[in-house]
Amino acid sequence: MMRIFPIFRRNLTHVCSLKPYKDTKWLMPNGNPTGMYIYNCVAQERVPIILNDPSFATWYSCGPTVYDSSHIGHACCYVKLDIIQRILKSFFNINLVTAMGVTDIDDKIIKKSLETNSDFKTVAKKYEHEFWLDMSSLNVEKPMIITRVSEHIDTISGFIKGLIDSEMAYVAKDGSVYFNTSKFPNYGKLQAGHDNGETSDDAKMNKMDFALWKGYKPSEPSWPTDWGEGRPGWHIECSAMVSKIFGSQVDFHAGGIDLKFPHHENEEAQSCAYHNSRQWANYWIHVGHLNLKDTKMSKSLKNTISIPTVLEKYSADIFRMACLMSNYRYPMEYSDEVMSTAEEVLKKFRFFLKDVQVYANQRVNGVGDYNNKLMNELQKVIENNLETLRSDFDTASCINTLLNLISHTNKIIKGKTTDYYPVPVLLVADYVLQVLTKFGLKLSESSTENITNGFIDTLVEFRHTVRSNALERKDKELLNACDVVRDKMKLMKIQINDSKDTPSWVTIK
Ligand SMILES: [Zn+2]
Structure with a gap:
């Protein structure tokens, strides 16, 4: 059972007194070491996972912008994040408090609502509903806390007001508010030297400045604030909502690799500025892209594949196995070959578990060697797998080790030379089942x-x-x-x- 811990909301008032020198290094948290390691894009290497609190860890994922159906790119991202969360919880007993922000106010949602002549809320609700159904069909665990932009307008405008008051942000002629990157020397911590993608705008003081708040437009939903009416920009929502839930620092902050810049860069900048700190998210987790064979999948190319379409062809377990067999940080290819390989691997495991049952029942009266060799191998595999998972969640190596283990065990099951007691074989099967279940595989799709x-x-x-x-x-x-x-x-x-x-x-x- 998950223990419930009180989460104290830290005081969000602040005075910004960051020293004006550049220091974009990753800072090792001064807390509770877990013995695990994770790649960090700020440090550009694997770093030890050290938690702020000894009893739990905080995790925030950037959720979907709900203006259209999700596709397998989203499926890949959220299944891989689900696997990492399950590893932290099930293999390393870390109590995770998980939250996800849903973007339900955004340019694309407003565009869709104008096209379909419906309210932006109706559009957002429809696609958010679909998103959770898709996640459920992929066996992705729901976050404990779901935050929606439309429900946190006051939190967001309060956050922006704090940045204006400390002169880290300014109000432009059109009522928009921009973050002043020239006042924040650590801009570029996650990905230095990139343009932040925003169109150049006369209203901006510096090229890299980004919008925190978008000034009033008659065709768009808007809310009143001290500096005028308008609506939140995209990046600010996560910073404000995370701070409301978790305070001035978060252990893990996750999303697809496309969010690294500018979204996460901007989140880190405005949050550090707001909290007057040098590090806001201790561990950034970025999931690599999912590519179609030979082509890039994108909404603009109109070649996306919906989650129900994939699940008609392949089960959620097969898709998850394909994710487990690839490194979460690198691009993954989606093709019939990749999915067939995952299907074959899954079949090997399922047949193995069935074969062991038959073997054990045939050997209840068996006599002979206890087979210490297999027991020793099992022990080694258990230790090795913990090591590979401890080091940046290397699930692919873990699956390979399990395949080797069942291949050796199959030789005993199918060989006729020696008659063993079934105990070691049963222990191997029990371990294999435990690991696969901990990864979130159901192994009984049709039950x-x-x-x-x-x-x-x-x-x-x-x-x-x-x-x-x-x-x-x-x-x-x-x-x-x-x-x-x-x-x-x-x-x-x-x-x-x-x-x-x-x-x-x-x-x-
Ligand atoms: Zn975000």
Whole structure:
């Protein structure tokens, strides 16, 4: 069971007194060593994982911008992050408190809402709903905390006000607010020498300055602030929401490699400026791109593949195995060859687990050697795997070691020379099953339980969407219908928890 720890909100008031010299080095946290190592883009090498708190670690992932359906690029990113979180929790007993920000106000969402003649909230809700269903079908665990920009406007404008007050940001003619990079010498910590991608704008004082707040436009949603009406820019939301939840520092901050610059660079700059600190995120985790064979996949090329399309062809376990067999930091290729290889590997494991059952039951009365050799090999594999996972989550080596182990064990199962007691073979199978399950593989795609769970997830998500809309419109009839569904499910021993943000369910006695 996860222990619940109180998270103290640190005082967010501040006075900026950063010394004006450049120091972009990664700082080793002064805390609690875990014995693990991770690649850090600021240090440009593997560094020890040292946690701020001895009893838990904080993790924030940048979530989706919900203006369209997610594709396998997103699937790859979130499955790989899910695997890393599971490794930290299951192999190294780290209590992770996880949060994800959903961007539900953005240029692309506004564009879509104008195109479809609907409210920006309706667009965002539709695609966020789809996103969680996709994640559930990929067996990606839901973050403990989900933050949405539209629900944190006050937090965001308060954060920006702090930056304006300390003169790290300025209000431009059009009511937009920009971060003043010339006042922050450590800009370029994550990726020096890159243009921040924003179009040059007369309103900006320096080329690298980026928007924290976008001035009022009649066609866009807007909120009032001390400096005028408008809406948040993209980068500021994560900094403000993370600070609200976790205080002035976060242990892990994750996202796709495309977010490294400018998004994460800007997040780090404005957060350090706000908190008057030299390091805000201790560990940046960036997942490599997913590429189609020979081509780049992108929305603009219109060659993206949706998550349901992939899952029609390959199971969630096969997709996850392909992710496990590639390094999380490097690009991964999506092709029929890659997926077939993953499928074959998965089959090897599944057949092995079946074969061991048959073997063990045939050998209950067996006599002979206890096979210390296999026991020793198993012990070595357990130790080696912990070492490879401890060092930047090398799941590919771990899978290879497991394949070697089952190949040796298969020789015993299928060989006729010596008759062994089944115990060592059963221990190998138990270990293999444990590791694969800890990685988030289900290994029983067609079991009724999984289908039922998927079905309940879908129903609960659907009811949540209907209920949220009904609450907004004060539609009593629909709300009653939602209550009937909840009561009927309770009779079937499934209790739904109607939280505002995220619905959940548990089975009851
Ligand atoms: Zn972000």
